[in-house]
Amino acid sequence: MIANVPTTILRNLLTNDEFTRKTIPFLKKEYFEGAQRFVFDEILKFVSKYNKLPTPEALSIELDNANLPEQTHIQAHEVVDSIKEPVQDDQSWLLESCEKWCQDRAIYLAIMKSIEIIDGRDEKQTKNALPEILSDALAVSFDTNIGHDYVGNADDRYDFYHTAEEKLPFDLDKFNTITKGGLPKKSLNIALAGTGVGKSLFMCHCAAGALTDGKNVLYLTMEMSEERIAERIDANLFNVPIDQLENLSKKMFDDKVNKISSKTTGQLIIKEYPTGSAHVGHFRALLNELKLKKDFAPDIIFIDYLNICASSRIKGLSGGINTYSLIKSIAEEIRGLAVEFNVPVVSATQTTRSGYGSSDVGLEDTSESFGLPATADLMFALISNEELEGLNQILVKQLKNRYNDPGINKRFIVGVDRARMRLYDVEDSAQNISDSGQDSAPINTFGTREKKDYGDFKV
Numbered sequence: 001m002i003a004n005v006p007t008t009i010l011r012n013l014l015t016n017d018e019f020t021r022k023t024i025p026f027l028k029k030e031y032f033e034g035a036q037r038f039v040f041d042e043i044l045k046f047v048s049k050y051n052k053l054p055t056p057e058a059l060s061i062e063l064d065n066a067n068l069p070e071q072t073h074i075q076a077h078e079v080v081d082s083i084k085e086p087v088q089d090d091q092s093w094l095l096e097s098c099e100k101w102c103q104d105r106a107i108y109l110a111i112m113k114s115i116e117i118i119d120g121r122d123e124k125q126t127k128n129a130l131p132e133i134l135s136d137a138l139a140v141s142f143d144t145n146i147g148h149d150y151v152g153n154a155d156d157r158y159d160f161y162h163t164a165e166e167k168l169p170f171d172l173d174k175f176n177t178i179t180k181g182g183l184p185k186k187s188l189n190i191a192l193a194g195t196g197v198g199k200s201l202f203m204c205h206c207a208a209g210a211l212t213d214g215k216n217v218l219y220l221t222m223e224m225s226e227e228r229i230a231e232r233i234d235a236n237l238f239n240v241p242i243d244q245l246e247n248l249s250k251k252m253f254d255d256k257v258n259k260i261s262s263k264t265t266g267q268l269i270i271k272e273y274p275t276g277s278a279h280v281g282h283f284r285a286l287l288n289e290l291k292l293k294k295d296f297a298p299d300i301i302f303i304d305y306l307n308i309c310a311s312s313r314i315k316g317l318s319g320g321i322n323t324y325s326l327i328k329s330i331a332e333e334i335r336g337l338a339v340e341f342n343v344p345v346v347s348a349t350q351t352t353r354s355g356y357g358s359s360d361v362g363l364e365d366t367s368e369s370f371g372l373p374a375t376a377d378l379m380f381a382l383i384s385n386e387e388l389e390g391l392n393q394i395l396v397k398q399l400k401n402r403y404n405d406p407g408i409n410k411r412f413i414v415g416v417d418r419a420r421m422r423l424y425d426v427e428d429s430a431q432n433i434s435d436s437g438q439d440s441a442p443i444n445t446f447g448t449r450e451k452k453d454y455g456d457f458k459v
Contacts, residue, residue, distance in 0.1 A: 005101045006036055007083060012094060013043050015086035017053055023098050026142050031105040035075035038068060039083075056084035099142045110137035128285065135288040168300050168344055171209040173425050174396070174412045179378065179403045183300070183344035187402075188335040188375060190306070191348040192366060193382035198394055198416065199348035200224065202382060203302045204232040205423045206346060210300050211266045212237070218290075218298035219270045220283060222308045226272045229304070232421040233268070241419035267296055279310040280333040287341060298343055305348040306330060306372065328371025335375055351381075363399050377402045392416055393426065 009027070012019040024047060032040045042062045046054040054062065063076050110133050116122045117130060148157070167182035176182055183189055193199045200223070210217045211233075221229050235242035238256045248256075271286060283301075290296040303309065311329040314321050338345040350367040361381035363373045373379050383395040394416050398406040413431055415424040 005097055006032055007079075008087075008089065008094070009098050009101070010036060010039055010043070010079065011083035011085075011087060012089065013040070014053060014056065014059065014080075014083055016094075019091065019094055019098075020047060020053060022095065023142065026099075026102060026140070028102075028106075030109060031102060035072055035079050038063065038066065038072065038076050039079045042066065056080055095142065102142075103140045106137040106140040110134050131289040131292050132285050135291070168210060168215060169213070170206065171213070172414055172423060174409060174414065177404075178380075178398060178401060178406075178409050178412075183346070183378070184403065185342050185344055186339040187344045187377040188331065188338055189344060189346045189378040190372065190376040190380075191346070191382055192351060192361065192379060192399065193348065194351045194384075197382050197384045198418075199382065200229075200232070200304055201416070201418065201421055202423065203304055203346055203348065204229060204421055205236055207268065207300075207302050208233045208236040208421075211268045212260070212264055214265045215299040216266050216296060217268045217300055217302070218287070218296075219268065219302045219304070220278070220286075221270065221272050221304045222275050222278060223304055224272075226270045229270050229272075235419070235421045239420060242421060243419070266299075269294075269296060269298075275308050277310055279312040279330070280337045281312045283334075283337060284340070298341070301338070301341075301343055301345045303334065303345060303347040305350075306334065307349050307367070309334070324369040324371055327369030328375065331369075331372045331375040335377075361397060361399075373400055376400060392418075393430075394423070 009023075010032075013024065013027075024044065027040070027044075029037055029041050029044070039059070042059055043054060046058065046062060059080055060077060063073065063080070066073075068076060113122070113133055114130050117125050117127060117133075165184055167179070167184050169182035170176050170179070191199050191202050193202075203219070207217050207219050219229055231242060231245060234240070234245055237260050238245070238248075240248065240256075269290065273282065283303075287298070290298075307327060307330075309330050311326055312333055314326050314329045334345055334347065349372055351361060351365045352367045361383055363370070363379070365381075366373055377400075379398075379400040381397045381399055383397060388395060392415055393413050395411060395413060397411045398409070400406065413426050415426045416422070417424065
């Protein structure tokens with residue numbers, strides 16, 4: 001039965017227009033063997049060029065013009081003779097059988113390719129490519145969805161409106177308010193701030209919060225070492241000033257780690273890359289490797305930070321490429337990664353020189369490329385000055401928001417405990433900022449603050 005599947009597929013590709021249009025985007029020439037591979041290749045070329053099925057006579061002529069070896073030429077015509085008569089097979093069975101055969105062939109070919117690499121017979125690829133090769137093979141499936149019919153799929157749309165979107169909440173109330181409950185999957189979210197204001201502090205705090213909430217967290221750093229990022233998260237979760245961590249005894253340190261481990265089902269993986277050398281290709285390979293080796297799939301990804309990533313499509317700034325195109329390309333690739341792996345991505349970018357000292361940062365203060373805010377789903381500025389520093393506070397200003405009206409809670413205050421690498425909610429009286437989002441709203445009177453209660457995770 002299995003041996004007849006490729007013949008059945010070729011017959012329907014030649015005689016069944018509906019089947020061909022549904023399956024040909026997912027079929028690959030290498031799935032077929034011998035003369036059948038050449039027959040499939042000629043069918044694919046004909047359909048791509050003329051947008052219709054070839055007749056058996058046209059297919060035979062194309063094979064004659066293909067300059068095949070004599071024996072292969074004879075076998076290819078024998079294949080055409082065996083498939084030229086249509087057979088009325090059940091369409092659902094056809095699609096299911098074709099999909100299973102493609103999956104089996106993809107896995108077989110991936111295993112054979114892996115053996116070649118392991119034996120050193122492939123000079124272009126190393127063993128590092130094995131996770132991606134096997135993952136691609138395991139991911140083979142038919143997507144026969146051809147779009148949303150506005151009238152025909154109205155019921156589906158109604159159900160979508162009344163289904164709660166899965167989001168990853170913050171442990172900061174104002175951020176949950178502006179995002180309507182947290183970050184949705186398949187999104188790119190950017191913090192804009194000057195040097196030393198708190199980009200990495202914000203991401204480390206959010207990573208710690210997601211971990212304590214039982215989420216799997218992947219933190220990719222191009223700026224600081226893995227140990228420095230872990231140190232900041234330790235200060236946050238241990239409730240210990242960062243400069244006092246080295247004074248903890250081994251037993252105290254282990255007790256705190258074990259207490260955190262006992263209260264969360266999540267995992268946190270921190271991976272360091274050299275500045276400017278890693279792009280989404282590296283990130284994708286890491287994600288596939290983590291899935292295979294550790295059965296780890298992140299619920300959220302932090303990238304520290306976007307501007308010092310590389311692009312997989314644009315190689316540096318050579319050949320007339322400018323920073324606008326480069327950074328926009330990086331942002332698009334990272335957002336594509338978020339969609340591919342169905343997770344929110346959080347990253348950061350620097351302000352321009354003029355924006356560094358500004359108390360009212362705008363989108364125009366994004367350094368290097370305005371293509372980044374054009375791509376991001378959520379973008380907000382973290383603003384600090386001497387008065388805010390004295391009050392241990394940071395001003396947050398919404399710059400772009402696809403989840404909610406950015407004019408509501410356009411500016412708000414969060415408390416910051418830099419020693420413990422934490423952010424926390426402040427009292428409403430400390431906000432004293434109009435929710436109307438008007439630029440005339442006062443932003444320099446903050447009142448008292450109240451530290452957040454971390455509950456059982458205050459260790």
